Amino acid sequence: MLSVILIWLYVIVTTYLIGYGFINIMLAFSKRGRATQKGSEKAYRFHSHTGYIMSGVLISTVYAQIWSIFDKVELNCHIFLMFFACIFGVVYRDKMSEELRMLLRIIRSYKSRILYLVVFFLMAYGTSNGIMHYDSDLYHAQAIRWIEEYGVVKGLGNLHVRLAYNSAAFPLSALFSMKFLQLDRSYHVMAGFFALVLAWECVELKSIIRRGNIIISDFARLAAIYYLFGIFDEMVAPASDYFVATLVFYIVIKWLDLYVRREHSYVPYIFLTFLSVYATTIKLVAAPLMLVASIPIYRLLNNRTKHKLQVFYASILGALTIAVPFFVRNVIISGWLIYPATVIDLFNVPWKIPKGVAEYDALEIKTFGRGFSDVPNHAHMSFPEWFPKWFSELSSFNKMVIILDILAILIYVLLSVHYILIDSKERTVGDKKITEKIFDINMRSMLRTGDFFAIGGTMITCFLFWMASAPLIRYGIVFALLTAVVILGRVVILLINKFDKRKKEVFFKSFTAIVLLWLAFKGVNLVAEAEKRFNPDYLLKQQDYGVYExxxxxxxxxxxxxxxxxxxxxxxxxxxxxxxxxxxxxxxxxxxxxxxxxxx
Structure with a gap:
């Protein structure tokens, strides 16, 4: 646990400094992107300290991927990383100090600071020991070690096809494994770190008491907390599933917070677009989340100016900078742009994994995700054939989530039809005609509806993409949970708004009490499970990978x-x-x- 804490402190400092520098460069370039309030213009200010950290993590990952193309990821890689962190720290020291003082004022209460520290130490303990993911001992550990020892290697997938499952999570894990210190093990703390950042973001749920009302991002935070409880004894493993799920939760929570604030600036949406591209390089199942890009694209191209076009092209360049190293590593490792997909066949390199092997591997992934192991007999089953068995083998809770997803999709379709047939028609207000459009985001009255359809549609697309590819529950539980809570949460809030003041107060108190009882119940169970596997050795060092003959x-x-x-x-x-x-x-x-x- 102590080793995890020390590495995390190093990660927090370096990623915060790098992320702070990146965000401020981005804001300087986008300085004409204004958040408009009542006709006046106000320069956009970045609101999130966890956003600085995640920006730094993104930059560090891209940096590690690029470095791995030319050399092994070890001490020299860290020297340059720390150099850039120090440069940003010196350049922005005054502004950064002011923002950190503001942060301390925001969490000025003793209880708030204790809560954030408790979450930090709790997540550090969960990352120090637990259940090592089967795939981590199968190929994650070896993939990370290849990066530590050699960087990227041509045709590595020929040694083991699983090593061709390139993920941006592995270079990041290699970067912060501290292997270069020549310790007795390679540390694997970054899946837990992603969980920590998400947990800190979920602490904001405490504001519900101060607010006295429920907002839609509260439902997403509750879903994220449920997920964090579920992986607490597993996040010791560097599995890409945990990286991408926690990052997707983070992106959607931030998106919903912008929705609640009715944020008009395109700047934060560009940031979320970059994170969604990053999530896709961790695991391709997150690809539909990049639909968030439709918001900044619309805002930049609608009533476009020369400066907006410059920001648009710079944003495309930024997204490509995040994605290209991932694709280059793919080609070097497997010979394919996106392994095991063979639709895009651009390269004829000597180390290319045979097309038949890649196609069979893709079928095996899909078949396994549907709950079958016999590829020849089950790979091409239709939806009515495989879905009943797949659904029957889910846990009771997961069955309920899938049913809620189906209900949410039906409600979304009905609301869309209702809006198209009724709400979007021209209506007269006084002597003026107003045409309401879903994405007419310049109309403040329609911003909430437009954002709901945008984020709801994105979640449904993510959910359906997961179901159509490889619907193993651990691959896509994040999309199943968020589809339900985003759409049904919206419905719940609409119903609450129809209550009178007394009913609202009763509902709010009941909801708060149920949440507190649920958190207490889950917390007691978590402590009980942790006590069973307690090992004092892990208070100092992190649990190592498995050992096999x-x-x-x-x-x-x-x-x-x-x-x-x-x-x-x-x-x-x-x-x-x-x-x-x-x-x-x-x-x-x-x-x-x-x-x-x-x-x-």
Whole structure:
């Protein structure tokens, strides 16, 4: 736990400084992007300290990916990272000090500061030990170690196809594994760090008591808290599922907060677009979330000016900067732009994973996600054939969530039809005719409706994309939860607004009491489960990857390892593969750094 805390403090300082610099550069370039209030113009101010951290994490990830293309991610990588962090710290020291003092005034109460610290130490403990994800010992650990030892390697997917499942989470994990310190293990703290940032964002739920009313982002925060309780004993593993789910929750919560504030500036939406592109590079299941880009695109191109066009093109360049290193790593590792998708076939490199292998791998992922293991017999089942079995094997809670999703989609469709047929028609107010449009965001009266349809439609698209690809519940529970809470939460708030003052007060008190009881119940269960696996050793050091018995084999005179039983090897036996590949694999050059090709 202590090791996790020390690494997190280093991560917080470096990412905050880098993120602060990035956001301020972005604001300086977008200085004409104004938040308009009552006809006057007011320069947009960035409101989120966790936003600075997540911006820094994004930049650090892109940086680590680019570095890995040319060299291994180790000490030299950190030296340059700290150099840039220090530069930003010096340049923005006065402004940053002012904002940090403002932050302390905001959380000036002793109880608030204690709450944030309790969350910090609680998440650090959860990250220090727990259940190591099966896939982490199967290939996550090895993927991270390859980045630590060599950077990106040509045809690495030929050694193990799972190593071709490139994720931006792995270079980030390698960056902050502290392997370069030559300690007794490679630390894996960044999945827990993403959970920490989300947990800090969820602490804002306490404002519900001060506000005296419920806002739609409260429902998203409750869903996120439920998810965090669920992964508390698993976030010790560097699984990309946890990275992307916590990041998606964070993005949607921030989006809903903008919705509540009726934010008119395009600047924060550009930031969320960058984060959604980042989420996609972690796991492709998040790709539909990039629909958030429709908001800044509309605002920049509607009544466009020369400056707005400059911001638009700069935003495209920023998104490409985030995405391109991910795609380059894909091609180097597998020969495919997006492995295992073979629709886009642009490269004919010697180390390319055979098309048939990639296609079978894609079918296996989809089949497994639907709850089957026999690919030849179940890969091409229709929806009515696979859905009943898939649904029957869900837990009771997850069944309820899917049912709520179906209900939410129906309500969304009905509201859309109602709006198109009735609300969007011209209506007369005095001598003026007003045409209400869903995305006429310049009309303050319609901003709330437009944002609801935008975010609701995005969540439904994410949910349907997950269901159509590989609907394993751990891949897409975030979309299932958010689709329900965003759409049904909106309906609940509309119903509450129809209550009289007394009924509103009764509902609010009842809701608050239920939430507090639920949090207490989940908290007691969490402590009880943590007590069962308590190990005092983990108060100092983080739990290591799993250890497995392995056997050696050779490729071009270099010793590799494979498991004596099963298919997992963990981190330490390196390099390794799930099976003996003697006579099936060879180096492109004279050593592993040169890459791998299959022997035909």
């Amino acid at each position: 392995v056997k050696p084999y050779e490729v071009n005179g270099v010793t590799f390892y494979y498991p004596s039983e099963g298919d997992r090897v963990g981190y330490e036996p390196f390099p390794s593969s799930p099976e003996n590949l003697s006579g099936k694999l060879q180096f492109i050059g004279g050593n592993p750094k040169d890459g791998f090709v299959k022997i035909k």
